[in-house]
Amino acid sequence: TIKEVKARRVWDSRGWPTVEVDVVLESGRFGRGMAPAGASRGTHEAVDLRDGGTALAGKDVQKALNAIETEIAPVLKGMNVVDQAAIDGRMKEMDGTANLARLGGNAVIATSMAVLNAAAADVELPLWRHLAGDAPVRLPLPQIQIFGGGAHASRRIDIQDLMVIAIGATSFRQATEMTAEVYLSAGRIMAERGLLQGVADEGGYWPAFDNNEQALDTLVKAIEGAGYVPGEDVAIALDIASSEFGKNGRYRLALESRDYDSDGMCELLLKWLDRYPIVSIEDPLAEDDEAGLIAFTNAAGAKVQIVGDDYLVTDGQRVRRASEIGACNCVLVKPNQAGTITDTRAALDAARQAGFGAIVSARSGETEDFIIVHLSTGWDAGQLKVGSFARSERMAKWNEAIRIEESDLPFAGRGALVRS
Ligand code: PGA
Ligand code: ZN
Numbered sequence: 381t382i383k384e385v386k387a388r389r390v391w392d393s394r395g396w397p398t399v400e401v402d403v404v405l406e407s408g409r410f411g412r413g414m415a416p417a418g419a420s421r422g423t424h425e426a427v428d429l430r431d432g433g434t435a436l437a438g439k440d441v442q443k444a445l446n447a448i449e450t451e452i453a454p455v456l457k458g459m460n461v462v463d464q465a466a467i468d469g470r471m472k473e474m475d476g477t478a479n480l481a482r483l484g485g486n487a488v489i490a491t492s493m494a495v496l497n498a499a500a501a502d503v504e505l506p507l508w509r510h511l512a513g514d515a516p517v518r519l520p521l522p523q524i525q526i527f528g529g530g531a532h533a534s535r536r537i538d539i540q541d542l543m544v545i546a547i548g549a550t551s552f553r554q555a556t557e558m559t560a561e562v563y564l565s566a567g568r569i570m571a572e573r574g575l576l577q578g579v580a581d582e583g584g585y586w587p588a589f590d591n592n593e594q595a596l597d598t599l600v601k602a603i604e605g606a607g608y609v610p611g612e613d614v615a616i617a618l619d620i621a622s623s624e625f626g627k628n629g630r631y632r633l634a635l636e637s638r639d640y641d642s643d644g645m646c647e648l649l650l651k652w653l654d655r656y657p658i659v660s661i662e663d664p665l666a667e668d669d670e671a672g673l674i675a676f677t678n679a680a681g682a683k684v685q686i687v688g689d690d691y692l693v694t695d696g697q698r699v700r701r702a703s704e705i706g707a708c709n710c711v712l713v714k715p716n717q718a719g720t721i722t723d724t725r726a727a728l729d730a731a732r733q734a735g736f737g738a739i740v741s742a743r744s745g746e747t748e749d750f751i752i753v754h755l756s757t758g759w760d761a762g763q764l765k766v767g768s769f770a771r772s773e774r775m776a777k778w779n780e781a782i783r784i785e786e787s788d789l790p791f792a793g794r795g796a797l798v799r800s
Contacts, residue, residue: 381406382461385453385491387445392417392745393773394581397441399486401448403494405461411498415486416716417745419581420531420540420621422667422690424698426719429484444484451483452491461499468492468720480719489716493751496721507751508784511758518792519552519785520740520756520764521545522778523617523660524559526566526602527587527595528580528768530621532744537589538633540621542599545659547794548613552785556778562614563769566602581744582767583774591635596656611657619662620649623690626666642672646679653680659797662687662712673707681800685710685737694718696730703734709800710737713761715752728759737798739763746773750780757784762796
């Protein structure tokens with residue numbers, strides 16, 4: 381039984397205020413949740429409640445904390461902590477909007493995560509095991525960023541995430557070791573060429589490339605430099621995040637100094653798929669370009685994994701619709717897009733039913749919280765995306781997966797990648 385719900389302001393990896401919630405039980409045990417924050421957000425995702433005004437650039441969360449203390453806490457008090465669906469349902473009902481704008485997506489997801497962690501603590505199980513029950517589960521295949529761009533690096537390059545997947549790895553540990561070698565190799569190459577400008581929001585190198593292909597070429601070189609065969613040991617995954625530069629069927633690629641229409645954008649990406657060992661591509665076309673997403677999935681879905689992030693926003697209904705019309709074959713699963721743990725799980729269930737893959741994902745603004753590793757493992761999603769291989773808000777997740785692997789769980793490996 382829930383005895384108390386406490387909220388406090390803490391700070392995320394960008395130094396922005398965020399919401400932390402403790403759910404304390406009558407048994408004395410408790411669970412904690414922390415809200416992450418995106419920078420390249422989908423139009424249809426749950427929205428954070430921020431104070432506005434001039435202090436802290438308008439990003440303070442006092443209103444969200446107040447919503448927890450005055451509205452959420454009194455209702456949750458006395459509820460059974462294992463009734464996650466009922467608790468999440470009550471919060472949505474109380475909010476009354478479609479995107480949690482009134483109570484705040486940040487208030488609701490932090491509370492929802494704290495409730496889940498408290499339920500696992502109450503039965504003294506690690507969260508992944510509590511979620512798995514008797515079902516067999518696997519450590520997820522990680523996709524790990526090497527270069528950051530787009531909204532996470534002041535649009536220095538158009539592509540948001542240039543990532544690698546250690547498809548030759550047979551354990552999670554080995555995947556992290558192979559990625560570490562590639563990250564180090566990429567850093568050496570960038571420093572030698574005078575292209576290194578620091579790290580972007582998710583810890584990937586902030587690159588000074590002249591064009592997008594140079595970024596892809598350098599990533600291939602980095603894989604080779606680490607002693608791996610591109611496409612055999614280590615493959616490439618991209619998040620184009622094209623809603624950031626594509627609107628109304630026009631795509632403005634700053635590094636190429638030109639505009640593409642939807643067909644032209646498709647052609648450019650298909651050319652990259654031919655030239656580079658790419659196995660996964662996220663948001664290839666903009667969230668409002670459904671026809672483009674269908675065309676691209678038709679052309680490339682049998683060859684590579686096509687991931688919907690801004691387009692699917694961790695929404696089961698949108699996943700079902702996408703599978704019916706043939707747009708994408710995999711969903712990015714971000715709990716704070718859905719707004720509650722229950723709706724996050726519903727998006728994953730919809731993906732399973734549709735034959736879609738699923739990648740549980742962090743946000744560009746993160747905390748030391750590693751609940752997504754437990755969700756990905758305990759729900760057996762198969763894949764995990766956390767950002768790069770640097771900065772402790774990222775490493776906290778990879779390190780937690782390494783600890784979980786000690787329970788002798790199998791590794792999902794390259795078999796987790798989907799094709800249509
Ligand atoms: P965001 O980006 O967290 O800034 O929205 C992550 C992503 O696009 O996958
Ligand atoms: Zn994305």
